[in-house]
Amino acid sequence: MTALAHPTTPVTDPRISSAPSAAVGGDASSIDALGVAVIGLSKSFQKNAVTVEVLRAVDLSVERGSSVAIMGASGAGKSTLLHVLGGLERPTAGRVEIGGRDVYGLSELARAELRNRQVGFVFQFHHLLPEFSALENVMMPALIARESEKAARERAAGLLEEVGVGHRLTHRPGEMSGGEQQRVSLARALVMSPAVVLADEPTGNLDVSTGERVFDLLLDMNGRRGTTLVVVTHNPELAARMGRCFRMLDGRLVASGPDRGPSA
Numbered sequence: 001m002t003a004l005a006h007p008t009t010p011v012t013d014p015r016i017s018s019a020p021s022a023a024v025g026g027d028a029s030s031i032d033a034l035g036v037a038v039i040g041l042s043k044s045f046q047k048n049a050v051t052v053e054v055l056r057a058v059d060l061s062v063e064r065g066s067s068v069a070i071m072g073a074s075g076a077g078k079s080t081l082l083h084v085l086g087g088l089e090r091p092t093a094g095r096v097e098i099g100g101r102d103v104y105g106l107s108e109l110a111r112a113e114l115r116n117r118q119v120g121f122v123f124q125f126h127h128l129l130p131e132f133s134a135l136e137n138v139m140m141p142a143l144i145a146r147e148s149e150k151a152a153r154e155r156a157a158g159l160l161e162e163v164g165v166g167h168r169l170t171h172r173p174g175e176m177s178g179g180e181q182q183r184v185s186l187a188r189a190l191v192m193s194p195a196v197v198l199a200d201e202p203t204g205n206l207d208v209s210t211g212e213r214v215f216d217l218l219l220d221m222n223g224r225r226g227t228t229l230v231v232v233t234h235n236p237e238l239a240a241r242m243g244r245c246f247r248m249l250d251g252r253l254v255a256s257g258p259d260r261g262p263s264a
């Protein structure tokens, strides 16, 4: 795996949350759970001279070690919220804190380091690197964090086994089904044992029992390690397994039971 010994992907590529180490001080490699908070968060996009207001003064506090589900109609702004929460997209206004640190007050490098070490992001559309195998994709964040190839490989293979794609280690994304790619993306998000996992419809392409296994894995991390979870899902039964449930509606978050509310 020569190509992986010296990863060439730019450090700003959000798919791998990469960053040179030692950018943000001594607590960067801590495995303690971290809480997430957003205060007065707004996000608009400019498109053809029209302003699209997606998030409108959202407040949310996710205590360390707790779990939150976010539901809501397609286009409501769930992915946008998760991207802003994960340090991937700067808000128009407001503040995001992870472990009490102002995420967008950090330098680019420090924010990339925070993402690499502390935040596991499962993208809605996977965003795997097409030229690398499943195993290499999952190893990537660990290699970029300067871990040994052996340790990275063992952990990546173990996680791929756990999410049920241990038989596809050498397959590239284009040689896997959508659900398999989704699980590779989940394994990649977990490989650094992050304190916070932000997962955007991590079971969207999965059958019922595989989806339940994915939630079992996330909740097991939450229970055993105190990993803080924020999970976007359209599945009310899975949402009900999280500690709290919110719905995105008109750019705001509304506390909600998973089985009721104005939209699903």
Ligand SMILES: Nc1ncnc2c1ncn2[C@@H]1O[C@H](COP(=O)(O)OP(=O)(O)OP(=O)(O)O)[C@@H](O)[C@H]1O
Residues within 6 Å of the ligand: 045, 046, 047, 052, 054, 072, 073, 074, 075, 076, 077, 078, 079, 080, 081, 124
């Ligand atoms: N870069 C962008 N430029 C302009 N508009 C955008 C951009 N990204 C998102 N939007 C708009 O913001 C709104 C929210 O998008 P988002 O992807 O957050 O929705 P979502 O709730 O995740 O939907 P889904 O359930 O379909 O994944 C959509 O109307 C979308 O068109």
Ligand SMILES: [Mg+2]
Residues within 6 Å of the ligand: 078, 079, 080, 124, 200
């Ligand atoms: Mg989305």
